[in-house]
Amino acid sequence: MEYKEFYVEGLFGLYNHSINFSLVKSSEKRASIIMLYGKNGIGKTTVLRMIEGLMQLDFSIFRQLNFRRAYLKFSNNETVSVTANYDILNVLEYLEVEYRNAKVKLNPKEVGTLNPSEEQNQVKVRELYKKDLENFSFEFIDTERLMKKNLKEDMIVKERSGKLITRRDLKVSSLAEKVRRFITESQVYGGRFFSTDEPELFEKILSNIENPTEISIIDLKKRIIDITETEKIFQIERLGIAREKWDKKKLNSILDKEKNESKPSEHKLTVINSYLEVLESRYKEKTNLADRLLIFEKILNDFLLDKNIEVSIEKGVEIKNINNDLIIESQLSTGEYHLLYLTVLALCTQVQGTVIAIDEPEMSMHISWQNKLINALLQISSKANPQFIFATHSPDIAANYTNSLITESYVR
Structure with a gap:
């Protein structure tokens, strides 16, 4: 399952935004690129946060926004939507969330339902959503947070893979550990990570x-x-x-x-x-596994000319400098860590049902890296069909891709 369409009406009381996601057949074995670019203040980052909220059924962001309606449609044509209901003074009365044949009214100011009678409806929405998206993986990368070096060791990421309902922060031990787990799991569940034309x-x-x-x-x-x-x-x-x-x-x-x-x-x-x-x-x-690992290794070594990157199941990713001294992730520069983080996400992507949303990937990256970044991520995620969503101001990143964000003025 993949994203098919996102729409928000009346964002900030000014804009209607829509995104039509290009769907890629699994037989094509390639990622799809969704590029969002435009002037400051129109809501590119906000759109990513709204998608994140819809994926997690966490509507905190919606309680903070002036908007009318938003929805996210999947490739199976099921849609999760949230509608803001206001009183005559334009004060938010409640949010109404709908998925399939279930609806729930939510409190306008804090987590929870509008009243106790809605709690059973909330349970129904969550159960239906969790069942349909149990194998779906979504990750939103807040690049500004990623850049803060003091967060490298215990960076909080919002990752959901079969746990889309309960909002909780997960600590990723390290990128090296993430790679090690990928090597282990992909040898057991190869079909989850690699598409193939081979007959049974x-x-x-x-x-x-x-x-x-x-x-x-x-x-x-x-x-x-x-x-x-x-x-x-x-x-x-x-x-x-x-x-x-x-x-x-x-x-x-x-x-x-x-x-x-x-x-x-x-x-x-x-x-x-x-x-x-x-x-x-x-x-x-x-x-299939070895090829993706070797591509990952080669691309990182092409980017990081004064370092050597080596992959193994024992250590995940090992980084050494030109003197052959071992380097831990927290010793990398901000740009280097940013690059490593994004390429590890691409490496671990699944055949389908993987969405990686990245806000301003150009931050902390030299223009020469910006020019190569997207192609690098596509190569590393070979034989899989992730959806990459980039919100960017960089013409070097966006140059070869159509702007997928369609914006219209909102009229009441």
Whole structure:
């Protein structure tokens, strides 16, 4: 599931804003970029905070704003909306939240319902929303906060992945730990992080049995070599990706014996062929992970010319200076940490249902980095379909993308 549309009417009593999110088919294996730019004061950051509030069902931001109505529509056409109801003196009486067939009236000044009779309605809205969005991940990056060096070690991020309802701050131990967890989890739940065109393994093997073709010993031996080379090319062992336990020598020995037979055993060749298909399928998953990790590593090393970045399952991300001294994250410059943070988010993105909203990504970054940033994030999130939302003033970041924020004057 992805975002399809956001709309707010009467923001600040001045503007109607709408965003039509470009939907990307999972088969296309690429991220979508939503660019929001315009003059100061029209509400770009506010729009991101409103989306964050809708995702969390936290309506504190809406209680503080002058607006009429806002909604967020998903790719399944379900919509969560909030409407502000005012009295004749234009004082907020209550907020009305609606999702699917459930509605609830909320207190205009503090967290909670307008009255106790609305509490059951609130429970219903939350239950429906939580069920539909349990696999959806949203993260809003407040770049100004990110830049404050004294927050690096215990930076509060607002991340929701299957926990969209209860508002609570989560402490991320470190970016290195985040990468380490990603390497571990993606080896167990590969389909969550990487899209693929490969047919299901069982279906593939079954098809080969039902529609047998001649199996070449030379071809089988070549595939054994290819699997071995894959481990080396993609640095499987160094990255800490689990290697398959298989006996290459024994397989080659069996094939050599069959090659000397006047009539090789079709049964043996079929079994070996199926076994290699299992190995190839598993290594395809491993190379998807390895490829993303190596791209991440290369891009960061291209950006950080006086440092060396290395990834492994044991340490997540290890950073060293030109003297080979270990550097911890809090010792990075503000811009370096900002870059590392954004690239780690891109690295850990899921196939679908991942939204990363970034307010003013250009802050603390040299113009040469700004020019390369978005392409770097797209490359790192390879074989996945995250939605990136950027609110920016930088022409260097926005230059190659259409402004997705459509603004009209609000008329009562």
